Amino acid sequence: MxxxxxxxxxxxxxxxxxxxxxxxxxxxxxxxxxxxxxxxxxxxxxxxxxxxxxxxxxxxxxxxxxxxxxxxxxxxMNLVPEKRELFVEMSVEDNLVLGAFHRRRRGHRDHAQDLEEVYTLFPRLRERRQQLTGTLSGGERQMVAIGRALMGRPxxxxxxxxxxxxxxxxxxxxxxxxxxxxxxxxxxxxxxxxxxxxxxxxxxxxxxxxxxxxxxxxxxxxxxxxxxxxxxxxxxxxxxxxxxxxxxxxxx
CATH class of the missing domain: 3.40.50.300 (P-loop containing nucleotide triphosphate hydrolases)
Structure with a gap:
């Protein structure tokens, strides 16, 4: 690899x-x-x-x-940086969807399926999907950061x-x-x-x-x-x- x-x-x-x-x-x-x-x-x-x-x-x-x-x-390849680099004034779901940007640019429209898989992996994020990312705990932010990276199907x-x-x-x-x-x-x-x-x-x-x-x-x-x-x-x-x-x- x-x-x-x-x-x-x-x-x-x-x-x-x-x-x-x-x-x-x-x-x-x-x-x-x-x-x-x-x-x-x-x-x-x-x-x-x-x-x-x-x-x-x-x-x-x-x-x-x-x-x-x-x-x-x-x-x-995708990187989850040490500082996570999330958009704290955006919702959890909006942060996640941004992770699929390069796939959408190439014409893929399957991000809803990827989003569902992320929510299955991180049930807590489904509960907080409309919550501002800046209000999450450190652990929840890390889940968002990993989930966002996974939206690109690395x-x-x-x-x-x-x-x-x-x-x-x-x-x-x-x-x-x-x-x-x-x-x-x-x-x-x-x-x-x-x-x-x-x-x-x-x-x-x-x-x-x-x-x-x-x-x-x-x-x-x-x-x-x-x-x-x-x-x-x-x-x-x-x-x-x-x-x-x-x-x-x-x-x-």
Whole structure:
């Protein structure tokens, strides 16, 4: 679904993302974890075409040398940004319908069906569909942001810190929905500081530190890596996973 080769992003002379290669297979949840300032949001912004980058980005078999937001959306990619970027003075339903804009522009008139699917996934939004988005709770706004992205029928959905600022029960619900989306065939690239929750739902994981991938592997192996356990999960590791096998650490 998505593959990058040695992706680099600079802010002036500062290299924020350096030689990053990630891959997302169809129907997978792939997570990128790491500390603040590691380059996680920068990575997503570059993939979406919001920031200039160098290196290869291939989406659904098509190479994009210089990604452009409109082109990436047309190709099946969508991003739910960390700040959600909703229109707070518009209703929930109007925000959702805006997510189908590029499909309507191409002549598709099936947004009512997509809207019904979003309401099935998020019953709370159906109840609040005529409510101003600015009056919603943080968790409800996150549901609107994800629902709006789904209205574009993305093949690859990128989520930037979906649990940020949410209560534990809402976080649990958001991650349950993420798993449901995978079951529906949506590929997901998930950036998260909540490493424990992210590794629990993901199929594959990357650890990004100072703009570089330092650890990668199947999510359960990354979760069992002693360094990841100590720094990101608050546990002490003894050098081996719970099954006695040495975890997959593919980068120094």
């Amino acid at each position: 998505l593959q990058t080769e040695a992706l680099n992003v600079r802010y002036g002379k500062v290299r924020a993302v350096e030689d990053v290669s990630v891959q997302v297979r169809r129907g997978q949840i792939v997570t990128v974890i790491g500390p603040n300032g590691a380059g996680k949001t920068t990575l997503l912004s570059a993939l979406m075409g919001l920031l200039p980058s160098q290196g290869g980005i291939t989406l659904s078999g098509k190479h994009h040398a210089h990604p452009d937001v409109q082109d990436m959306v047309e190709a099946g 093949a690859l959905l990128m989520l930037d810190e979906p649990s940020l600022g949410l209560a534990p029960l809402i976080v649990k619900e958001i991650f349950r929905i993420v798993e449901t989306l995978r079951e529906r065939g949506v590929s997901i690239l998930l950036v998260e500081q909540n490493a424990r929750a992210a590794l629990r739902v993901a199929d594959y994981a990357y650890v990004l530190e100072m703009g570089r991938v330092t650890v990668e592997g199947p999510a359960q192996d990354v979760a069992a890596d002693p360094r990841v356990m100590h720094i990101y999960l608050g546990k002490s590791g003894a050098g081996k996973g719970s099954d006695g096998a040495t975890p997959a650490v593919l980068a120094p």
